[in-house]
Amino acid sequence: MKTVIMVVAHKKFPMPDKKGYLPILVGAVKNYRTGIEYQRDDEGENISAKNPNYNELTAVYWAWKNLKDVDAVGLVHYRRFLFASKPYKLSNVISIDKVEKLLSKYDVILPKKRNYYIESNYSHYIHAHHQEPVDTTREVIKKEYPQYLAKFDQVMKIRKAHMFNMFIMRRDAFESYCTFMFGVLNKVENQIDITNYSVQEKRVFGYLSELLMDVWLETKAFTYTELNWGQLGGKNNVKKAISLVERKIGIKTKTHFK
Numbered sequence: 001m002k003t004v005i006m007v008v009a010h011k012k013f014p015m016p017d018k019k020g021y022l023p024i025l026v027g028a029v030k031n032y033r034t035g036i037e038y039q040r041d042d043e044g045e046n047i048s049a050k051n052p053n054y055n056e057l058t059a060v061y062w063a064w065k066n067l068k069d070v071d072a073v074g075l076v077h078y079r080r081f082l083f084a085s086k087p088y089k090l091s092n093v094i095s096i097d098k099v100e101k102l103l104s105k106y107d108v109i110l111p112k113k114r115n116y117y118i119e120s121n122y123s124h125y126i127h128a129h130h131q132e133p134v135d136t137t138r139e140v141i142k143k144e145y146p147q148y149l150a151k152f153d154q155v156m157k158i159r160k161a162h163m164f165n166m167f168i169m170r171r172d173a174f175e176s177y178c179t180f181m182f183g184v185l186n187k188v189e190n191q192i193d194i195t196n197y198s199v200q201e202k203r204v205f206g207y208l209s210e211l212l213m214d215v216w217l218e219t220k221a222f223t224y225t226e227l228n229w230g231q232l233g234g235k236n237n238v239k240k241a242i243s244l245v246e247r248k249i250g251i252k253t254k255t256h257f258k
Helices: 048-054 057-066 096-103 121-128 131-144 146-157 171-189 201-220 237-248
Strands: 003-009 021-025 072-077 080-083 108-111 167-170 224-231
Touching (some): 057 072, 096 108, 121 146, 121 201, 167 171, 171 201
Antiparallel strands (some): 080 224
16 A cells, blocks of 8 residues: 655645655745755646645645555645654654554544534634635535535534544545545635635635535545644644634634644
8 A cells, every 4th residue: 555645835844754754845836945855736737826725735636636656645734743642743743554554444534623612613614714705615515516515514513623634545535535625616716706805814715625524524424533633833722712712702813823
């Protein structure tokens, strides 16, 4: 079994020194600097130019269209990884051997769900971002992908979700996921105008895809397991908690913290 886990970055950063991890530079035309010897997301068939709107999904698209000689594909972030055990440090990210052992039993590996406690996934989205994109997403699914609508509505009502666009999938699951996710996002992109969105809010399709993961997973009924995730440099839990309360009372604030 051949497994590749992409480590998405927009700049040079310490990377895992382990078999199977592939550093990939997203938004490569803009972000490349001398000395960054990563795989670029602008080679072959790609949507690299859409990185300001699609975030790490430009790496996912690159793998979908170009990384054909592998049995499993994964994505993590340059500061956020999956771990089988503590401590959460670069030298202890999950090994490919452990990943492949899990993939012999499950189709998909995901980070543990994020719990929003006081609000649903839909409420969290519309308090953090513009409402039109998520409502348009529902309309697209209702019209073009009706078999996914029941699970979309269900996911919007609950308070937990697999976030961050992080995953490791067997190839058949990966193909299914990309076909659905990029199909929906392309249609939403053609129906909304983000010209006047802030730089952060123009990352809209990356935000929407976080919600689509569970919609796809629950509809297709692929088997999955969860791993702990850790953020190198620590998590800004206090800032996130304050931001959540501010958004609930109508104060627009950051939703993503480094």
